[in-house]
Amino acid sequence: MNDILNRLEATIAARRAAGDAGASHTAALLAKGRRACAQKFGEEAVEAVIAAAAGDREELVKESADTLYHLLVMLAALDLPLSEVLAELERREGVSGLAEKAARGG
């Protein structure tokens, strides 16, 4: 799974560098700034929630893909590499559920 996410992250970076908002959805979204990217991620996540609540597996696959793509665009808008998110997941792997909860203060 990391392969496609890493490739997509590289594509997003390339589209941003090219900066052709007329030809690229990614470049157009990034040009609108981090708030617009965050809002779009939120919209796509809500659409995934709606599909899940309706029990629509086919729609959930599509909305989940939209959500992952827009998560990567949002991270790019903040110059936050995906590797930092994956490292956080890996760090949590080494912590039990209860210890993790305590570490997060809850």
Ligand SMILES: N=c1c2ncn([C@@H]3O[C@H](COP(=O)(O)OP(=O)(O)OP(=O)(O)O)[C@@H](O)[C@H]3O)c2ncn1[C@@H]1O[C@H](COP(=O)(O)O)[C@@H](O)[C@H]1O
């Ligand atoms: N994975 C995606 C991807 N998922 C969703 N989307 C786009 O995200 C948009 C979200 O759907 P919406 O119905 O909300 O879009 P919309 O109606 O255009 O809404 P607005 O963006 O105008 O608000 C659609 O235009 C989708 O095409 C994506 N656009 C691009 N990618 C990947 O990014 C790569 C680069 O794309 P470009 O930047 O367009 O070259 C592509 O090769 C893909 O791999």
